[in-house]
Amino acid sequence: MTSPALIRLDDVSFSYPNGHLALENVSLSFARGESVAIVGQNGAGKTSLAKLMNGLFKPSLGTVSVDDIETTKRTSAQVARQVGYVFQNPDDQIFHNDVYSEIEFGPKTLGITGDELEERVYAAAALTGVGPQLDENPYNLPFSTRKFVAIASTIAMGCDAFIFDEPTAGQDQSGMRTIGALIESLKDSGKTVITITHDMQFVVDNFDRVVVMANRRVVADADKRSIFWNLPVLEQANLKQPYLSELARDLGLGSDVLDLSEFVASFGAIRSRR
């Protein structure tokens, strides 16, 4: 990695107050402008990791730094201004009676007013596709749209890094595309985007680097092609290859297919050889 790390975890372990150990010896770093997918089973420690990076949790052992400052040396609110976290359940973070006020709330608390405030709300609404719903009560909107409202209100904060927890849950084809496009756009503007997801096809379509977690630890951290063709790692984390990779493997099409165009190309190549 050439650019310096924005978020850095060194040998981090974390236990909940009730003693439940959620993470063990995790070391990771995320650069500015990088987009990374975090995958792993339910309970592997992904959400705890997200909350450590965003300052909601402080490590039990090891250090978490954002911009080279340890999160223990700042308040949770200070860290959250730099690292925005969009909860798995949008209803954990939606409080206002209309979408506009909901999106405006975060930047307002940062002291932003006037034209800039308005610009931020409209930009975040445009990116998430909730522009037509700005006057509506978030609770009259479907779950999938409320997720976009939660994403918009975090984006409007203008953080350096964003962590999305299961953004694709309940999304249809067009919602998936909107999320893909907004990740691309955040990345292009130099933001770090970290996404927790169970959807391997979504990872193939939108990310390069993949971090695999299993049993409270990071078990692999590499580019998606190496991860999705590393069968022992997938087995260890109880994950599956993306559908087309698995089909390519079953058909003996070589060991690197990830997407449809690669699938069709390797099928054509093997067929013409026979």
Added chain:
Amino acid sequence: MSFTYATAKDSSVRDIDLTIEQGELCALVGANGSGKTTVCNIIRGFIPRFHTGEMSGQVLINGEDIKETNLGLLALQIGFVFQNPFVQISGSKDTVFEEVAFGLENLGVDVDIIRSRVEETLELIGIQHLRDSNPFDLSGGQKQRVAFASILAMDPPIFVIDEPTSQLDPQGTEDIFEIIKLLKNNGKTILLVEHKMELIAEYADHVVVLDDGALVMSGTTSEVFGSPELATHRVAYPQYAEAALGVRESGVPLARIAVTREEALADLTEAMHS
């Protein structure tokens, strides 16, 4: 069947004619906002009783108009698993065991029967280890399993299941589909809303496509997922159908469009050697 919500200008669903046979697994697919959840709410009787509006047409269960059926009795006939597990948890119970027993308690079932039924259900869903946990301490995926278990314990003949796997990892998703298959094998009638087309293609008997409130396609998985019309209704193809379509487009003749892994493997193996 047509319905317009009291607060809406346009109808949410219109002129829907749909028959679901006893013992059938019927999948309802369509873009978000196409009316899937509205159809579920109508069948369950929540519309027009809780969500008011203008309704025409009728819903018959075993030949009886549900308008004539008391909502409590309807609850015995139809188990409803909500889209968002966060709203299904009762909030009044301290442990998963009690949560799963809650519905049966309300029905006045004998305590010993409740105990054994809950035990069986926890085991079937694979959450015995969570029996003493507080439902609110669970992860999204665990909550989703608990929500499913609490309905399963009531053993209704009909299940309406709205996106049961949105919070689950790939393994958890397959586990839920295996449970759905088990329900089907036990003669249950199931209406399922789900975005994961590969799983629908594998498990469903009947696929119904909604687009903008209208029923636009209805047929077997092969009829619907093998049809070029599907693309015009903002619904994704299963990845296996994508592979078949891609290979066919590259000039390889294929007699049909495979929709499951098994079919894709058979068709493409044959095409490779032809």
